[in-house]
Amino acid sequence: MNKALRNPVVFTLFVVPALILFLMFFIYPIFSSIYYSFTSWNGVSATVKYTGFSNYTKAFGDERFWISVKNNGWFILFSVFIQVPLIVIFSLLIANVKKLKGLYKTAVFMPSIMSTAVIGILWGFIYEPNIGLFNKLLSLVGINPVYWLSDERFAMLSILITNAWQWTGFYIVMVLAAILSIPGELDEAAAIDGATRFQRATRITLPLIVPIISVVIMLSIAGAMKAADIVIVMTKGGPAGSTEVMATYMIKYAITNFKYGYGNAIAVLIFAFTLVVTVLYQVLIARRTERVEY
Amino acid sequence: MRTLKKSLPHVILLGYLLVILFPFLFVLFSSVKKDNNAIALNPFGIPKEFVFNNYVEAWVNAKISTYFFNSLYISVLSSVVSILLASMFAFAITRMRQGKWNTILFSLVLVGMLIPNNALMLPIYNIVRKLGILNTHWALIIPYIANAIPFTIIILAAFMRSLPSEIEEAAVMDGLNAPGIFARIIVPLTVPAMVTVFIVNFLGNWNEFLLANYFLSNDELRTLPVGMVQFRDQYQMNYAQMSAGIVYSVLPVVVIYAILQEKIIEGVTAGSVKG
Numbered sequence: 106m107n108k109a110l111r112n113p114v115v116f117t118l119f120v121v122p123a124l125i126l127f128l129m130f131f132i133y134p135i136f137s138s139i140y141y142s143f144t145s146w147n148g149v150s151a152t153v154k155y156t157g158f159s160n161y162t163k164a165f166g167d168e169r170f171w172i173s174v175k176n177n178g179w180f181i182l183f184s185v186f187i188q189v190p191l192i193v194i195f196s197l198l199i200a201n202v203k204k205l206k207g208l209y210k211t212a213v214f215m216p217s218i219m220s221t222a223v224i225g226i227l228w229g230f231i232y233e234p235n236i237g238l239f240n241k242l243l244s245l246v247g248i249n250p251v252y253w254l255s256d257e258r259f260a261m262l263s264i265l266i267t268n269a270w271q272w273t274g275f276y277i278v279m280v281l282a283a284i285l286s287i288p289g290e291l292d293e294a295a296a297i298d299g300a301t302r303f304q305r306a307t308r309i310t311l312p313l314i315v316p317i318i319s320v321v322i323m324l325s326i327a328g329a330m331k332a333a334d335i336v337i338v339m340t341k342g343g344p345a346g347s348t349e350v351m352a353t354y355m356i357k358y359a360i361t362n363f364k365y366g367y368g369n370a371i372a373v374l375i376f377a378f379t380l381v382v383t384v385l386y387q388v389l390i391a392r393r394t395e396r397v398e399y
Numbered sequence: 400m401r402t403l404k405k406s407l408p409h410v411i412l413l414g415y416l417l418v419i420l421f422p423f424l425f426v427l428f429s430s431v432k433k434d435n436n437a438i439a440l441n442p443f444g445i446p447k448e449f450v451f452n453n454y455v456e457a458w459v460n461a462k463i464s465t466y467f468f469n470s471l472y473i474s475v476l477s478s479v480v481s482i483l484l485a486s487m488f489a490f491a492i493t494r495m496r497q498g499k500w501n502t503i504l505f506s507l508v509l510v511g512m513l514i515p516n517n518a519l520m521l522p523i524y525n526i527v528r529k530l531g532i533l534n535t536h537w538a539l540i541i542p543y544i545a546n547a548i549p550f551t552i553i554i555l556a557a558f559m560r561s562l563p564s565e566i567e568e569a570a571v572m573d574g575l576n577a578p579g580i581f582a583r584i585i586v587p588l589t590v591p592a593m594v595t596v597f598i599v600n601f602l603g604n605w606n607e608f609l610l611a612n613y614f615l616s617n618d619e620l621r622t623l624p625v626g627m628v629q630f631r632d633q634y635q636m637n638y639a640q641m642s643a644g645i646v647y648s649v650l651p652v653v654v655i656y657a658i659l660q661e662k663i664i665e666g667v668t669a670g671s672v673k674g
Binding site: 108109110111112113115116119120122123124126127129130131132133134135137138141148195198199201202204205208209210211212213214215216217218219220221222223225226227228229230231233235236238241270275278279282327330331333334337338352355356359360368369372373375376379 | 411412419420421425426438439442487492496497500504510511514516519520522523524549552567578580609613623624628631638641642645663
């Protein structure tokens with residue numbers, strides 16, 4: 106009786122359009138990247154010259170490449186050691202207040218739905234040396250203007266702060282949803298046993314949200330490896346290449362300087378590094394934290 | 400002491416709220432100040448006299464209307480086509496009985512979710528160039544459609560799988576064929592999930608910067624985020640006018656967010672689980 110739903114022609118017609126796009130824009134690019142990473146192709150000429158591993162050895166020998174790797178590392182460290190603790194503290198606080206819960210949630214989430222480009226412009230204004238908000242605040246306590254985005258000592262930090270400002274609220278809402286889905290009886294039972302609010306938050310809620318914190322860390326690592334538009338908008342990788350990340354380094358060579366083969370080698374390295382960091386995190390940390398069932 | 404303990408969380412949270420909202424207020428106030436000098440003299444407060452000319456100037460200089468409609472139609476068209484193609488695919492693999500093919504195709508799509516898509520930008524640039532659509536809106540629309548497909552399929556397939564199978568059994572009895580079941584029965588039932596994925600896809604496309612920045616060079620074709628960055632680079636010295644430009648580009652998102660916040664939060668956080 107289900108003949109209509111077994112029709113292979115209809116099945117094929119329904120599957121093929123999405124499948125073609127998927128193969129074209131997800132699967133083919135991976136192999137294409139790997140292939141061109143072994144060539145010195147400039148992206149336009151008719152001949153493609155095979156050059157073995159020379160693109161990779163060139164990247165490993167380039168100090169600027171390592172600066173960009175280090176900056177991706179800063180993104181990861183800043184997310185994991187500064188943002189994640191803040192996310193946990195703020196979500197616990199929001200979960201425990203009775204009034205204004207909705208307002209806090211709505212407001213902190215807002216920056217994450219906005220365009221990173223526009224956020225970058227907005228914060229560029231805040232960091233502006235002469236009339237920007239930061240230096241005006243600092244001048245109230247008598248500190249001289251700081252050139253946030255054009256001083257090598259502060260440029261990367263300024264970008265990291267902006268990035269954290271945009272994304273912290275997003276993760277807070279995720280963690281908050283996990284906290285609010287914990288059955289209330291657990292908390293009530295602890296309260297009857299005389300646990301204080303602080304004890305309940307740290308001994309009951311916190312262990313129960315470890316899995317979602319792990320998800321947040323994984324997402325932050327993935328986000329950190331992808332970071333590019335915020336750097337392009339705020340500093341274009343400057344001053345003197347000090348804020349370059351792997352993705353902007355890749356774009357700079359492949360699109361701006363026509364070193365398509367070399368750019369693809371960087372793309373493959375981004376893949377490889379993301380894989381390594383994710384696997385390391387899973388093996389070293391995520392596996393050790395025991396899962397709590399409730 | 401008790402009241403202090405009770406109000407401390409609110410003090411901390413209101414402080415955080417201030418950190419989030421003050422940059423927006425700073426831009427809003429700056430946008431109605433006369434010039435950089437007026438901003439420098441009174442950076443934090445509401446201006447003494449309101450200058451709305453910045454909005455007129457920014458609208459013209461930043462070509463907000465052009466960029467806005469480019470962004471709007473590219474984002475809507477790409478999101479709708481993604482949903483159409485993905486829902487057909489999801490229907491086929493969840494409701495049509497093709498044995499092992501269903502599993503193979505679904506696993507393939509799952510692999511797509513694990514790929515960091517920024518790293519695919521160069522080959523995509525090359526594909527777009529070979530198709531001869533570089534520097535046209537298709538250079539964004541087609542990659543945007545493709546990029547959203549794995550996530551859209553996964554959400555819609557999960558939803559379609561949860562629908563009871565008696566539905567089609569009755570429809571088959573009534574003589575409907577597979578496309579008929581899809582269009583008349585499954586799609587109407589899937590609308591709530593489609594709204595969620597539409598929001599996620601739309602916001603992703605609306606905010607997309609990298610492809611939009613490098614795949615288009617004609618000014619008339621630019622989308623809002625790229626147009627705004629270019630506007631900033633040109634009028635960097637005039638912060639009052641730039642602030643008005645920022646207000647124009649942030650305002651529509653804030654208004655939509657104010658109306659649809661629950662749905663948006665639900666959709667975007669569901670989307671993040673893709674990683």
